[in-house]
Amino acid sequence: xxxxIQSPRHEVTEMGQEVTLRCKPISGHDYxxxxxxxxxxxxxxxxxxxxxxxxxxxxxxEDRFSAKMPNASFSTLKIQPSEPRDSAVYFCASSLSGDGYxxxxxxxxxxx
Amino acid sequence: xxxxxxxxxxxxxxxRAANLPCNHSTISGNEYVYWYRQIHSQGPQYIxxxxxxxxTNEMASLIIxxxxxxxxxxxxxxxxxxxxxxxxxxxxxDKDKLxxxxxxxxxxxx
Numbered sequence: 001x002x003x004x005i006q007s008p009r010h011e012v013t014e015m016g017q018e019v020t021l022r023c024k025p026i027s028g029h030d031y032x033x034x035x036x037x038x039x040x041x042x043x044x045x046x047x048x049x050x051x052x053x054x055x056x057x058x059x060x061x062e063d064r065f066s067a068k069m070p071n072a073s074f075s076t077l078k079i080q081p082s083e084p085r086d087s088a089v090y091f092c093a094s095s096l097s098g099d100g101y102x103x104x105x106x107x108x109x110x111x112x
Numbered sequence: 113x114x115x116x117x118x119x120x121x122x123x124x125x126x127x128r129a130a131n132l133p134c135n136h137s138t139i140s141g142n143e144y145v146y147w148y149r150q151i152h153s154q155g156p157q158y159i160x161x162x163x164x165x166x167x168t169n170e171m172a173s174l175i176i177x178x179x180x181x182x183x184x185x186x187x188x189x190x191x192x193x194x195x196x197x198x199x200x201x202x203x204x205x206d207k208d209k210l211x212x213x214x215x216x217x218x219x220x221x222x
Contacts, residue, residue, distance in 0.1 A: 004155075033210070043156070043212040056209070091155050093210075101148075101210055103155025 004104035006092050012110045018080040021107045024073055025094030033101065034067055034077050035091040043091075049075065050098075082111045116200045121217040124194075130187040132216050134200030137181045144205045145176060147185045148212075149196040156199065156212070159185065163205075190220045 005024040013019050025032050033048040047057040052069045060067070064083070069075040079086055089108050093101040117135040124130040136145065146161040160167055160174045162183075167174045173186040187194055199215040 042214060043150075045209060045211065048209070093155070099205060100158045100161075101156070103157070106153075106155055 004092055004094050004102050006104035006107050008107060009105065010108045012112065013082055015083055015111055016081045018078065019082045019109060021077040021090050023075045023092030023104060026102055027073065029094035029096050031095045031098050032069060032075050033093040035093065036088045037091065038088045084111045087111050116202055116213055118200050118216045123219050123221060124190045126192060126220055126222045127189055130190040130194065130218055132185040132198050132218060133182065135182045136202045139180050139202050142204050143202045145174065145183045146201045146203060147174065148199045148201065151196040192220050192222060194218065195220045
């Protein structure tokens, strides 16, 4: 298995632009998580899905952030409009039955 | 989930055992101790977890005290590639959220 696949690896965008981050979880995993990591705040859980259904989005910072999981093999995290303070590394992780998590390599987002 | 306390940083000589402590004095009876690590620029990686018995796998050993209020992750022969941030997390197994604290920065030096 190729593991959790995230794209793009790096994204540089201008303030105000829409940004879409993508994630393909491990086949057969029923949980998917989106995390954000910054030096100031560490690793923060933004939202997670179980069987494609959003369960807890209490970590989503504001309405500019949205996440979808249209099917078991794909999820997106969208920021619209983006701001410089959104600059961070965004990780996607998946797990089977909520146990051991497998993380992707992350997307490094820079908003200028 | 119960809080954990870890030292902010530790050093270890290459080839020696690295012993990383974690305090979790408010742990509940059904909560497991999980360890993850994050090597620079990579996503966190699962290492090991346990409830009350000591556990060992190909990566590490986990020693949990009898009262379960603390634990130690042991890397038996640390290498330079073990330099990473190590996170100790307490959670109910299969419970949904994995919440990361600040962890311990382990520096393995030659």
